[in-house]
Amino acid sequence: IPIDAVVVGDIIVVRPGEKIPVDGQVVSGASAVDESMVTGEPIPTEKTEGDTVIGSTINKTGSFRFEATRVGKDTMLSQIIQMVRDAQGSKAPIQRTVDKVAGYFVPAVMIVAVLTFMTWYTFGPSPALLYAVITTVTVLVIACPCALGLATPTSLMVGIGKGAENGILIKSGDALETAHRITTVVLDKTGTVTMGKPSLTDVIALGSVDEDTLLVLAASAEKVSEHPLGEAIVAGAKDRGLTLSEPETFLATPGHGIEGTVNGRMVVLGNLKYMSEKGVAAGAAESVLERLSDEGKTAMVIGVDGGLGGVIAVADTIKADSVAAIRRMHELGLEVAMLTGDNVRTAAVVAEELGIRRVLAEVLPE
Numbered sequence: 032i033p034i035d036a037v038v039v040g041d042i043i044v045v046r047p048g049e050k051i052p053v054d055g056q057v058v059s060g061a062s063a064v065d066e067s068m069v070t071g072e073p074i075p076t077e078k079t080e081g082d083t084v085i086g087s088t089i090n091k092t093g094s095f096r097f098e099a100t101r102v103g104k105d106t107m108l109s110q111i112i113q114m115v116r117d118a119q120g121s122k123a124p125i126q127r128t129v130d131k132v133a134g135y136f137v138p139a140v141m142i143v144a145v146l147t148f149m150t151w152y153t154f155g156p157s158p159a160l161l162y163a164v165i166t167t168v169t170v171l172v173i174a175c176p177c178a179l180g181l182a183t184p185t186s187l188m189v190g191i192g193k194g195a196e197n198g199i200l201i202k203s204g205d206a207l208e209t210a211h212r213i214t215t216v217v218l219d220k221t222g223t224v225t226m227g228k229p230s231l232t233d234v235i236a237l238g239s240v241d242e243d244t245l246l247v248l249a250a251s252a253e254k255v256s257e258h259p260l261g262e263a264i265v266a267g268a269k270d271r272g273l274t275l276s277e278p279e280t281f282l283a284t285p286g287h288g289i290e291g292t293v294n295g296r297m298v299v300l301g302n303l304k305y306m307s308e309k310g311v312a313a314g315a316a317e318s319v320l321e322r323l324s325d326e327g328k329t330a331m332v333i334g335v336d337g338g339l340g341g342v343i344a345v346a347d348t349i350k351a352d353s354v355a356a357i358r359r360m361h362e363l364g365l366e367v368a369m370l371t372g373d374n375v376r377t378a379a380v381v382a383e384e385l386g387i388r389r390v391l392a393e394v395l396p397e
Contacts, residue, residue: 034052034053035103037052037053037099037102038099038102039099039100039101039102040098040099041098041099042058042096042097042098042099043055043096043097043098043099044094044095044096045062045084045090045094045095045096045097046090046094047062047090047091047092047093047094047257048089048090048091049089049090050087050088050089050090051064051084051085051086051087051088051089051090051097052086053086053099053101053102053106054083054084054085054086054099054100054101054102054105054106054107055083055084055097055098055099055100055101056081056082056083056084056097056098056100057078057079057080057081057082057083057084057095057096057097058080058096058097058098059080059095059096060080060093060094060095060096061077061078061079061080061093061095061285061286062077062078062090062091062092062093062094062095062285063075063076063077063078063091063092063093063258063259063285063286064076064078064084064088064089064090064091065088065089065090065091065259066085066088067221067222067227068087068088069085069088069107069372069396070372070373071219071220071221071371071372071373072221072372072373072374073221073222073225073226073227073228073229073347073373074229074259074260074329074345074347075091075258075259075260077285077286078095079285079286083100084097085106085107085108086101086106086107086108087106087108091257091258091259092256092257092258092285093285107396110397111396111397114397115202125183125204125208129183140170140171140174140175143170143174144167144170144171144174145167147163147166147167147170148163148164148166148167149163151163151166151167184204187204187207187208190207191204191207194207213365214365214366215365215366215367215368216360216365216366216367216368217367217368217369217370218357218367218368218369218370218387219369219370219371220369220370220371220373220378220381221347221371221372221373224349224350224353224357224369224381224385225347225348225349225350225353225381226347226348226349226350227347228259228263228347229259229260229263229329229345229346229347230263230266230267230345230346230347230348231246231263231264231266231267231268231270231343231344231345232328232344232345232346232348233323233328233330233342233343233344234246234341234342234343235319235341235342235343235344236340236341237315237316237319237339237340237341237342238335238338238339238340238341239338240335240340240341242341243271243273245333245335245340245341245343246264246267246268246271246273246343247268247273247274247275247276247293248293248294248296248298248333248335248340249264249268249298249300249333249343250264250265250267250268250269250273250275251275251276251277251278251291251293251294251298252278252281252289252290252291252293252298252300253265253289253300254275254277254278255278255281256281256283256289258283258289260329260331260345261289263345264343264345267345276293276294278291278292278293278298279291279292279293279295280292284301284305287301287302287304287305287308288300288301288302288305288306288331289301290309296335296336297334297335297336297337298333298334298335298340299311299333299334299335300331300332300333300334300343301331301332302331302332303316303317303320303332306332306334306339309334310337311332311334311337311338311339312338312339313332313334313339315339316332316339316341316342319342320332320342323342323344324376325376325380326346326380327346327376327377327378327379327380327381328344328345328346329344329345329346330342330343330344331343331344346377347377349381349384349385353385354384354385354386357385357386357387358386361386366389367385367386367387367389368387368389368390368391369381369382369385369387369389369390369391370391370394371390371391371392371393371394372392372393372394372395372396373392373393374392374393375392375393377392378390378392379392
């Protein structure tokens with residue numbers, strides 16, 4: 032049915048790869064949802080029964096049903112759009128001043144034009160009517176306030192247009208007018224200073240298997256998985272020039288991990304709880320997991336043939352030119368702050384690498 036026909040209380044089915052149409056609450060099924068549009072968190076969020084979902088976020092792997100709780104203008108996305116519209120509709124202070132001046136100036140010019148006509152018609156030389164008309168038109172042309180009313184919005188429009196050509200979106204005339212007085216630049220994190228998607232960062236061997244073999248086993252097992260973290264591991268292995276195999280068996284447990292057989296070896300990949308369920312003694316990995324977590328990375332334990340193999344970590348990596356750009360802003364005497372919906376720990380790690388001292392994490396889109 033069309034999205035505008037959805038009402039509160041409807042049960043909606045969401046398949047893998049589909050966009051979630053409205054805000055709601057999961058009633059059955061499980062999946063990983065990309066909520067970076069709203070939260071700025073690049074790692075997809077696991078959703079199970081009872082969790083809330085947000086309209087326009089993207090379902091990644093599983094299928095689930097949810098009950099619509101907010102539709103139409105009540106959805107979070109619609110409220111954000113309305114905020115942007117309100118901001119764009121605002122007038123610059125100079126524009127308001129010009130409008131006020133024009134409001135007094137136009138009647139004044141009209142009165143002067145009428146007085147000029149009467150004076151020349153009454154006291155002017157012959158032909159009085161011709162001189163009166165010429166002088167009246169002259170007053171109106173010279174004093175015409177058209178330029179006053181048009182110059183400001185035209186220059187603002189050109190300025191905003193030039194900004195757009197250079198990839199800079201200026202939300203209002205007010206913002207452009209005050210740009211010369213900027214003291215602080217506030218940056219978003221995900222996709223602005225970072226790549227906006229998870230990438231492989233660490234492979235740490237803790238057993239008898241070396242790092243390359245460990246990565247080959249993990250990536251081969253994840254090859255048939257649609258989970259974004261699995262995709263990051265596979266891409267990382269290919270970037271290192273490793274040759275992957277097809278897994279003989281594969282089983283995924285949403286929100287916990289995967290298990291499979293690769294080249295005759297039993298591979299288990301997931302969190303500590305999942306490892307203990309599968310009988311893998313992963314206690315030696317705890318300190319490594321804690322360190323990687325402190326570095327803002329998402330770490331997973333890998334078990335090989337029933338024993339601990341090691342730890343693999345992924346994270347949203349910083350763009351190559353972010354550090355130089357932020358350093359340049361500091362040289363210009365600007366304070367740089369970072370605003371993100373991501374968690375405090377990850378935000379602090381990214382800010383430290385970039386030399387940013389002011390950080391506001393776990394904030395909502397509003």
